Amino acid sequence: MTLSTAPAPEGAPEPVTITFSDFDLHPDVLKAVTAAGYTKPTPIQAQAIPVVMAGHDVMAAAQTGTGKTAGFALPIINALMPLASHSASPARHPVRALIIAPTRELADQIHDNVKTYIQFTPLRSTAVFGGVDMNPQTQALRGGVEILIATPGRLLDHVQQKSVNLSQVQLLVLDEADRMLDMGFLPDIQRIINLLSPRRQNLMFSATFSDEIRKLAKRFLNEPKLIEVARPNTLAENVEQTVYHVASEDMKRDAVAALIRDRGIEQVIVFSNTKIGAGRLARHLQKEGFLAEAIHGDKSQQERLKTLDGFKSGEIRVLVATDVAARGLDIAELPAVINYDLPHSPEDYVHRIGRTGRAGASGMALSLMSDRDGKALADIEKLTKRKLKVETLEVPEAARGRGERRSRTGGDDRGEGGYRGEGGYRSEGSYRGEGGREGRRDGARSDGEGRHGRSRGDRDDRNHDRRERRDRRTWDDADRRDGNDGQDGRLRGHAASARDRLARYQAVKPVADDPLFNSPYVPEAAPGIADAGGAGADAGGAGGAAAQVAMSAAGAASAAGAVASGAAAGRTAAGANSAIRRPARKLAVLLGGTPGK
Numbered sequence: 001m002t003l004s005t006a007p008a009p010e011g012a013p014e015p016v017t018i019t020f021s022d023f024d025l026h027p028d029v030l031k032a033v034t035a036a037g038y039t040k041p042t043p044i045q046a047q048a049i050p051v052v053m054a055g056h057d058v059m060a061a062a063q064t065g066t067g068k069t070a071g072f073a074l075p076i077i078n079a080l081m082p083l084a085s086h087s088a089s090p091a092r093h094p095v096r097a098l099i100i101a102p103t104r105e106l107a108d109q110i111h112d113n114v115k116t117y118i119q120f121t122p123l124r125s126t127a128v129f130g131g132v133d134m135n136p137q138t139q140a141l142r143g144g145v146e147i148l149i150a151t152p153g154r155l156l157d158h159v160q161q162k163s164v165n166l167s168q169v170q171l172l173v174l175d176e177a178d179r180m181l182d183m184g185f186l187p188d189i190q191r192i193i194n195l196l197s198p199r200r201q202n203l204m205f206s207a208t209f210s211d212e213i214r215k216l217a218k219r220f221l222n223e224p225k226l227i228e229v230a231r232p233n234t235l236a237e238n239v240e241q242t243v244y245h246v247a248s249e250d251m252k253r254d255a256v257a258a259l260i261r262d263r264g265i266e267q268v269i270v271f272s273n274t275k276i277g278a279g280r281l282a283r284h285l286q287k288e289g290f291l292a293e294a295i296h297g298d299k300s301q302q303e304r305l306k307t308l309d310g311f312k313s314g315e316i317r318v319l320v321a322t323d324v325a326a327r328g329l330d331i332a333e334l335p336a337v338i339n340y341d342l343p344h345s346p347e348d349y350v351h352r353i354g355r356t357g358r359a360g361a362s363g364m365a366l367s368l369m370s371d372r373d374g375k376a377l378a379d380i381e382k383l384t385k386r387k388l389k390v391e392t393l394e395v396p397e398a399a400r401g402r403g404e405r406r407s408r409t410g411g412d413d414r415g416e417g418g419y420r421g422e423g424g425y426r427s428e429g430s431y432r433g434e435g436g437r438e439g440r441r442d443g444a445r446s447d448g449e450g451r452h453g454r455s456r457g458d459r460d461d462r463n464h465d466r467r468e469r470r471d472r473r474t475w476d477d478a479d480r481r482d483g484n485d486g487q488d489g490r491l492r493g494h495a496a497s498a499r500d501r502l503a504r505y506q507a508v509k510p511v512a513d514d515p516l517f518n519s520p521y522v523p524e525a526a527p528g529i530a531d532a533g534g535a536g537a538d539a540g541g542a543g544g545a546a547a548q549v550a551m552s553a554a555g556a557a558s559a560a561g562a563v564a565s566g567a568a569a570g571r572t573a574a575g576a577n578s579a580i581r582r583p584a585r586k587l588a589v590l591l592g593g594t595p596g597k
């Protein structure tokens with residue numbers, strides 16, 4: 001793959017500022033966009049909306065937190081408007097758009113967004129996902145909905161119970177498709193796709209695209225247009241990243257506490273690779289005096305929702321999470337993410353740190369590593385094509401465990417008493433780990449994740465087929481098998497004016513080529529994009545179709561940059577009222593006020 005970052009050539013037309021009005025959206029959709037407070041499309045929206053509206057299959061990649069949801073939802077809703085009916089009859093509201101998400105909370109969050117965008121239309125939507133009672137979902141489905149957001153397992157359960165008919169689906173979205181593959185959902189997705197009409201439009205959106213997902217795209221998508229606002233796997237640009245090397249695994253819990261204290265981090269998600277690790281860390285932080293809670297696949301859906309709500313409302317300061325919270329969780333201006341463990345998969349690093357630095361805000365991603373993590377670090381650097389700053393972190397004795405005493409092994413060291421002292425840590429020099437040990441990928445998972453374990457609740461309402469499907473899946477987490485990784489929410493963060501925050505949207509670098517696609521995206525349908533400075537962009541050595549993509553992408557990126565910087569894309573005060581499922585105190589933040597304590 002060749003990258004091109006060619007500047008617009010001399011004499012190229014000035015980048016054009018795109019507005020939502022340029023997309024020829026239905027007035028009711030446009031009204032909802034305005035009500036949501038969006039004044040300008042983000043770069044991915046600027047590129048994707050017209051292409052989806054033109055009816056193409058699309059595979060789109062853009063950094064975390066850059067508005068991909070509206071990038072697919074708005075054109076879908078628009079496409080359904082001619083069929084929208086005010087009739088009460090369920091028959092007049094068949095499922096026409098199906099959005100599949102890997103996790104319960106992400107499905108719920110997408111539904112929140114969709115509800116906002118269809119609020120002035122007669123269209124109906126619902127979300128179905130596991131871990132909660134099927135009956136209300138069944139009722140909603142039987143009442144008729146045009147837009148259905150679902151996790152794969154629960155959707156198939158509804159199909160089996162005949163509470164939903166998918167034969168009229170004309171638009172299919174696979175959101176975070178690579179995650180669904182990771183989670184072993186491919187057979188389920190295949191089954192779902194078999195239920196759909198072949199005459200449909202397919203969309204795939206993610207911040208990361210693995211080689212596997214590209215293969216999947218080739219299989220499921222029909223002459224897709226590739227839209228890459230940034231090279232896939234690109235990290236959010238406004239997130240300051242630091243990796244801290246600690247002398248031993250033992251020190252990591254105290255290091256987390258010390259970092260939160262010393263950095264004055266107002267609110268943070270701390271990612272642990274294991275459920276047991278997350279639980280222990282949350283307990284440790286509670287004993288340290290933090291308002292901390294854990295969220296992971298062994299918690300019931302009710303507990304998870306409660307915890308997320310607590311985090312959203314600001315009652316919980318530290319959310320200790322497994323990768324159930326790595327994807328899609330949209331938290332307005334979350335100031336920081338800490339990786340207690342470096343993730344097993346480098347893609348997860350991109351998504352984890354993407355919980356901060358969203359919608360143009362700045363963020364901080366702090367990661368802890370010990371000697372055994374050299375390989376994980378190298379994998380992350382390889383994927384993101386970026387060297388990470390590694391510093392040595394020493395946690396002074398005084399900052400160590402107030403509530404828990406270290407064991408020599410660092411494993412089951414739940415104790416009492418312990419050390420006293422006021423936080424504080426010292427970071428110095430630069431450390432770069434050597435090689436690291438391999439065995440962790442599987443080893444750490446066995447640390448409590450229970451490869452074949454199942455939670456009781458998940459077992460209860462499942463039929464034989466369902467169990468078989470699960471058993472085929474590779475993930476060890478019952479929750480993941482059901483598509484239930486937890487993501488949700490928005491909450492307070494640093495106060496910043498909406499204008500400042502949104503002006504920070506970066507113009508992003510285009511990608512030249514993806515050999516899997518033979519129909520490069522030429523944004524002739526994109527208002528203002530084609531003329532926006534890309535005419536002479538250099539494809540950086542890629543030839544033919546590849547060069548075409550690079551040129552298009554460069555032009556679009558310039559335009560997108562103009563959207564971002566020139567017009568401070570984003571919400572206005574007028575739109576604040578409709579900020580999606582955001583507590584009132586968050587609205588103040590969105591409007592540039594200071595969040596209350």
Ligand SMILES: Nc1ncnc2c1ncn2[C@@H]1O[C@H](COP(=O)(O)OP(=O)(O)OP(=O)(O)O)[C@@H](O)[C@H]1O
Pocket residue numbers: 037038039040041042045062063064065066067068069070206207327328329330354355358359502569570571580
């Ligand atoms: N045009 C816009 N102007 C201002 N804010 C926007 C705009 N579009 C989306 N947003 C907001 O930006 C935030 C991030 O959007 P979204 O969750 O869709 O990002 P994403 O790219 O899907 O992220 P991830 O890859 O992490 O899932 C949301 O709060 C959304 O409401």
